[in-house]
Amino acid sequence: MERRPFIAGNWKMHLTLAEAVQLAQAVAPTCAACPDRDIMIAPSFTSLAAVCAAVKGSGLQVGAQNIAWDREGAYTGEISSPMLKDLGVSLAIIGHSERRHIFGEDNAMINRRLHGALDGDIRPILCIGETLADREAGKTFAVLDTQVREGLQAVNSAQMECVVLAYEPVWAIGTGKTASKEQAQEVHAFLRQLLAAMYEKTVAETVRILYGGSVKPDNIDDLMAQPDIDGALVGGAALKAESFDRIARFR
Numbered sequence: 001m002e003r004r005p006f007i008a009g010n011w012k013m014h015l016t017l018a019e020a021v022q023l024a025q026a027v028a029p030t031c032a033a034c035p036d037r038d039i040m041i042a043p044s045f046t047s048l049a050a051v052c053a054a055v056k057g058s059g060l061q062v063g064a065q066n067i068a069w070d071r072e073g074a075y076t077g078e079i080s081s082p083m084l085k086d087l088g089v090s091l092a093i094i095g096h097s098e099r100r101h102i103f104g105e106d107n108a109m110i111n112r113r114l115h116g117a118l119d120g121d122i123r124p125i126l127c128i129g130e131t132l133a134d135r136e137a138g139k140t141f142a143v144l145d146t147q148v149r150e151g152l153q154a155v156n157s158a159q160m161e162c163v164v165l166a167y168e169p170v171w172a173i174g175t176g177k178t179a180s181k182e183q184a185q186e187v188h189a190f191l192r193q194l195l196a197a198m199y200e201k202t203v204a205e206t207v208r209i210l211y212g213g214s215v216k217p218d219n220i221d222d223l224m225a226q227p228d229i230d231g232a233l234v235g236g237a238a239l240k241a242e243s244f245d246r247i248a249r250f251r
């Protein structure tokens with residue numbers, strides 16, 4: 001089953017407005033050079049409007065780094081799907097490990113956010129991943145099983161067409177320690193089996209599963225050569241046009 005590759009940059013809490021627009025403009029031409037893959041950047045909320053305007057028509061997709069579960073209401077500090085759609089945002093990262101571990105978001109909240117995205121026509125990128133302590137305790141698969149089942153609670157097969165998964169082992173994020181291609185492939189294959197058990201086989205075969213955690217120009221080709229790795233969610237290396245461009249042009 002051919003799955004369209006997906007390279008996504010998560011800019012986290014980096015770049016002021018002018019810097020974000022400049023980087024977006026530098027990255028946009030990569031899309032024309034790589035028409036066989038999806039490429040996305042996720043700037044901070046404050047840069048979304050300007051970045052969307054700057055890359056319009058280039059094919060570069062723009063994502064948010066989180067999303068609210070309701071369309072509107074008394075939720076100080078939150079941003080909803082209609083607000084994002086308004087700007088031209090088409091995707092949202094949900095359940096990033098920094099949201100889980102620094103801001104206390106749990107699987108139940110992440111599931112609500114995911115439904116908020118789906119209901120508002122925003123494609124969710126559901127992030128999952130074990131901590132170093134989980135891995136050392138032999139709990140990697142159990143933790144991922146819970147994150148996937150609870151994160152996708154009440155999501156049906158038709159909705160799964162819009163969902164992207166991102167496996168980001170917490171111990172590999174921002175540490176320079178990438179999961180080896182074998183470690184990543186083992187988990188991605190496990191996730192696909194889990195999806196096959198939860199949904200029908202076609203869902204498991206079509207959902208894209210990205211790898212994230214210290215993805216760099218020098219490891220992307222090996223990662224992308226794995227059969228169940230369909231793309232990458234890139235942090236630090238997405239903040240320089242040159243390295244993100246090279247990652248997007250993986251071979």
Ligand SMILES: O=C(CO)COP(=O)(O)O
Pocket residue numbers: 010096168172173174175176212213214215233234235236237
């Ligand atoms: O968290 C990440 C992407 O969402 C990965 O970050 P790094 O690529 O900096 O390790």
